[in-house]
Amino acid sequence: MPTKVAASHPYYNLGPFTLAISTSNPSTQTWFTRGLTWLYAFNHAEAASCFTQAILHDPTCAMAHWGLAYAVGPNYNKPWERFDARDRAASAKIGYEAARRAKAAAGAAAETSYDHEGGVTVTVKVKPWERAVIGAMQRRFEGGRPPKDPGVVNARYARAMGRVYEVFGHGGDEAVALEIAVLYADALMNITPWALWDLETGAAAKNAPTALVGSVLDDALGMPGADKHPGLLHLYIHYVEMSPTPDSKRALDVANQLRGLVPDAGHIHHMPTHLDILVGDWQRSIEGNYNATIADERYLAGCESGAYNLYTFYRLHNYHSLIYAAMFAGQKKTALDAVARMEKSVPDWSRLLSMTSPPMADWLENFLGTRVHVLIRFGMWNELLALPLPPAKDQDLLCVTTATTAYGRALAHAARGDIPAANAEQALFEERKSRVPPSRRAYNCKALDTLAVASAMLSGEIAYRQTEYDCAWHRLRRSVQLDDNLPYSEPWAWMQPARHAYAALLLEQGYIQEAAAEYRADLGVDERLIRPRRHPRNVWALSGYHECLRRLGRAGGEEGVRVQRELSEALGRADIRIRASCFCALDADRNESLGCGGKGKGDDNGSGSGNGGAKVQASADGYGHGTCRERDSRL
Structure with missing residues (x-):
């Protein structure tokens, strides 16, 4: 007791x-x-x-x-x-x-x-x-x-709360009415959690109580005290984030009302950043998630069970979201600092991940591979090659981390032009990936699904370095498709859009129109992609798209001027020089590693070698090599 x-x-x-x-x-x-x-x-x-x-x-x-x-x-x-x-x-x-x-x-x-x-x-x-x-x-x-049958129980509870709402959710005691509305909305949302909306159509998901949830929440937001109710504001963000309108005035007002409302609750600091990310406010997402991690550290200092509980999932999620936003903002120092803090926030990872109820390895192990993604994002090839695999005795427990590390090292070898070493690490990656159980998760995704993105991307980049361009385009397009089709998570479970690498390499080979189309999609300039797959105002795609417009002679037009303005603002917040949307581009890697242009000076990123950007003709269907489809059957 x-x-x-x-x-x-x-x-x-x-x-x-x-x-x-x-x-x-x-x-x-x-x-x-x-x-x-x-x-x-x-x-x-x-x-x-x-x-x-x-x-x-x-x-x-x-x-x-x-x-x-x-x-x-x-x-x-x-x-x-x-x-x-x-x-x-x-x-x-x-x-x-x-x-x-x-x-x-x-x-x-x-x-x-x-x-x-x-x-x-x-x-x-x-x-x-x-x-x-x-x-x-x-x-x-x-x-x-x-x-x-949990679905039956959830629906039964929601119906019971609906009857309570009919009696007490309107008039009378205003505080009680507001509370009943929140409890009813929560019950409804738990009938189809994370499945209120059809992402492809923007309509309410089939058999989901989306319209009723929206009605209850909208009415509640008009009640006295709504702007100070953490439950209502929290639920509304979850309701609207997968909708077609996460940038509506009401949604953004709710996010602003929630900021700082519960000073020592990290998750409340974090929740508004779900919308910040969707609208491309990367700096505000960085600030909100940084505040979340500080609040979590205060909580951890007074928590009797320390780091060994399920709330650690939320703590790691806040660090991860901070890192994700910093990566999109081109803030290497912020991302690396947050990775170090996240890794240190758990004194004994083996103890945590060995807990079987809840199965912490399934919930949390994916976070341990985050450093690899940061090093890839910022082209830190030497650091990747120096990154050791987990100890042999821990590689089954740390199976996702082991596979992710091998993936990162293979990319680094490929970027440096060492194809035999890249192939060896690729083989290790595929072997370790085969050991990952389907129960391992990356938020709402299976870890195996995110590693499938890695598999296609790695194959594409190695083919590119071998000048097998048709195979490279096929495989990279496949990585983009797999990335796009991941289940919704905020942040997205794959940390660097596969589209950034694909577009950078297209541009490097002179396929300017094709690269521009990919950048437009990523930035949300057109509506080719659904909202959660867009990354508005991110510095990487802005850099690539601006270069496309320049080469197409459109930099001086209305769109070019707008992109230049957004790029200048984004570069002003970045802490590195950005020449391409991915350091896998040979010219970008070479210039960054040589320290050309000020901010990149002194970075130890290795160097690439290749064709110097000469255009190479690919076949119309992008396959070209007769054996490419056969070799890629596993993708």
């Missing part, structure tokens, strides 16, 4: 949000509010601890038991299907028992609450809305066993 902690004990700064519940104990009220705030900040373990403290201070507080049931149940990022068997069984049992205790406390004939601090018994009337949400919670946990 945990030790009871006074609410006055020093604690994190969680901002102004509160929700009054039926209890005579001020400490219970404080701990409940903390728990609910952490729920909305997606730190469910800390929320459960707070609700447990609320129960210790007032065991008869019905809403404290309700909160505990809520905290251990499924959520938008962790539906029932993502629980491992042990976790699912334990959570179902704890949730069921807490929900039953909440119902018993709410339905007691003599509704009393014992004030442990004061030593007196006082009568506390349980409010009708509290009875209603407690009743709905019974539909989420029935029988104390994991649900056989």
Whole structure:
């Protein structure tokens, strides 16, 4: 049994949000509010601890038991299907028992609450809305066993919350109405988590309650106190981010209202950056995610379980998002500093990844390969070649990291023109990739799917260095296709767009129109790509597109002037010289490694060798070599 902690004990700064519940104990009220705030900040373990403290201070507080049931149940990022068997069984049992205790406390004939601090018994009337949400919670946990069909249970709970919303979601107590709206929207979103929208059409996904979610959230945003409600603002960002309009005024206003609202909750600092990335505000994404990592470090300093819990997924996600934004902004120092901080944020990675419930290796191991992607992005070939594989005894545990490291080293060898070494590392990469289990994830993707992008890209770049250009174009186009078709994640699970390499090499070989088309798509200048696959205002594609316009004689036109303005702004924030959208381009690699042009001076990137940019004719279908399709059957 945990030790009871006074609410006055020093604690994190969680901002102004509160929700009054039926209890005579001020400490219970404080701990409940903390728990609910952490729920909305997606730190469910800390929320459960707070609700447990609320129960210790007032065991008869019905809403404290309700909160505990809520905290251990499924959520938008962790539906029932993502629980491992042990976790699912334990959570179902704890949730069921807490929900039953909440119902018993709410339905007691003599509704009393014992004030442990004061030593007196006082009568506390349980409010009708509290009875209603407690009743709905019974539909989420029935029988104390994991649900056989989570979809049925999720829909049943949402229907129950819908009935609560009909009664209490409008008028009356404004704070209660707002809270009920948030709880109902959350229940609806958990019917089809991360699948509210059809990304290809922009319409609501089939069988998803998207329109109803939007209606509930839109109405709630018009209620008093909406601009200070972390749960509402958080859910709205998740609702709109996969929609066709993540850049709507309402969406961006919501993001701005959420910034800093819960000072010590890292995930709340991070959430607005989902939209920052989608609209190409890379600097704001850097700032928001940096603030998230600082808040997380404050949280970690006071967390009893330290780094060995599922919230570490959220902490690593915030570092990763910071690194991702810095990469798109061309800020090498920021990215490398964040990688180092992320790696140090877990004292013992082997201990963390060896935890089996939850299966931390499946959730978190992918983050350990991040350094490789940063080194590739910034053309740091020598550093890549100096990067060791994980120790042999750890390579099964660190299977994604091992494969990713081999991939990076193979690219570095290819960039330096050492094809035999590149082929050897490529063989090692493919062998190690074959050992990655399908359970390993990169956010909403399977790690195997992101490694398939790596496989196609690596094959394409090696073919390019061997001047097998038709094969190179085929393979690089395949990498672009695989990258584009990854499931939605924010940030995207593949850290450097395959399109950046493909376009840079097209441009280097003189295929200017083709390269320009790829850059236009990446920047979202046209609508060839759906919103999540675009990267507006990123310095790499701007650099490449500006060069295309210059070579096409269009740099002085309206579009050329606009691109030049955006490029100048982006270059002003970058900390390196950028000559191409990928350092795999031979001329870009050579100029950067020689320190030409100021900012790049002193970078140790190795050097490339090749044809110096002469145009090489490819066949119309891009295959050319008769054996290319056969050799690429594995792609």
